Amino acid sequence: MAETRTLGELLVERGVSRRAFLKYSSYLATLMALPPSAAEAMAEGLAKARRQAVIWLSFQECTGCTESLTRAFSPTLEDLIFNFISLDYHHTLMAVSGEAAENARLQSMAENKGKYIVMVDGSVPMKDGGVYSTIAGRTNLETLRETAKDAFAVISVGTCAAFGGLPHADPNPTGAVAIQDIVKDKPVINIPGCPPIPDAMTGTVAHILSFGKLPELDDLKRPKAFFGETIHDRCYRRPFYQRGLFAKSFDDEGARKGWCLYEVGCKGPITYNACATLKWNGGVSFPIQSGHGCLGCSEPDFWDKGGFYRPLPTPLASVREHVTEAAAAGAVLGGAAAWLARSSQNAYKSETKKSEEA
């Protein structure tokens, strides 16, 4: 609900030292590729900021994004950033609260009009009046429009919210669309991933809190700090790619030696995300380090790009059938052309012979 104390005051109450707070601000600033001077500005900004009201809506999703965020527990101040946030409403976490939760959402919207942030995970079904996903008897579309109307900004968390994700995959039976396809009059930030990296979520929120504005975004509305480079650019297996050393399968010698996974379908070269630098589980590992190629989960329509194990430079589908038909057609036309030429030559010969005889 509406918070009067600043974050700095809250931190002092919780026994967080200024040194620890500055350290965390430096970490966040580094994470977002901000200049060193920004760390102090970020600390100042965060200290003066008031708790940010956040309303979290969950639509057509698997709860993986919420899992990613809530399990991003760290003994450092990282988890505290969510103490900075007044999470006034969360569909999934408050599901059992029923009507009380819905009232909390409406109350927060009224008290923080124009200031609250809406975080959304999941896509919105549009087909058949949106009946494929309803909460408290209302369609996701109705809830989103109502909630986003007076928001400061909308953050689409996860690939489903950002680009439609799995529900949007062909044949898209529910007519699922991304949040940015519906919310047109508010700033929208996409933090895609299946699930997204927790640091990308917390870092983005911290940026808004610190500087009162949105971070720099790419053409897909993703924060450049986390989605500015491809997985391939920062992959520790990149030298093997340069040397032409590739795993041919997941259990061959190349795979055991940790060679590049490009030939077994890694989508790292076309996937913009920070997995290779921030990694997962407190910086322990990321999919490629665990021996599996990147699926490209932070890119639009990653489910429909020809298969996770189809290498990038190959056609999306088999071309054999089309090529066989084309070869047959070419053979018929070539044969016909030669036959016509022969017929024409024979006709010419017989005419010449006749005229000679005459």
Place this chain on the structure above:
Amino acid sequence: MDLLEFARGPALQVSLAIFVFGVIWRLLGLLLLPWRKDHSAPRGTAPYAVVAVLQANLRKMWPHKTFVKATVFQFVNGYVMHVGLAIVVLLFAPHILFIKSLFGVTWPALPSNVVYAVGAITLFSLIAGLLHRLTSPVLQLISRTDDYISWLVTLLPVATGLLAIIQVGARYETLLALHILSICLFFIWFPFGKLMHAFTFVLSRGATGVRFKHRGAEL
């Protein structure tokens, strides 16, 4: 559907189909034509036709000594360009993957950095070839639009491939899509322009060899 999906999907399917259709049409149309018979008695030194074909193809790989001085640049540059293209097309890991997806066969790749260097040399060679064509009065006289289009559709895959590697001008996926689309353009133009010489040069040299040798002429 984004640009890369379009390039890897419908564009590749259609262009490969046109390529195969056109090549088979032209080759069969050519090979099934009636063969011109030479009714004259062959010279005593005339070899079998197959031998004459081989001799002519080998002999024409380097100019006659009379023409070496005048044509050495285009021969050397031609070799640099063709060998460079062969290395880039056949020995770069992503290209081998592409070929494997079509024919199911594979072979070892060269280190990517080596292929990048060869690609750059091939690009310069292509540009040098064009400059030579534009500055040579004889080549200017015999050059047609087909020559320039064939040059362009050969240059574009090399140039876009190199751009994709160094990631200049656009994001990698856009450059990769442009690279694949430029290859599609190459496939589409190939059967109908002078690029078809990749198949027909053996036939034309062979036919010349057979006729020359039949008459006892030196190649």
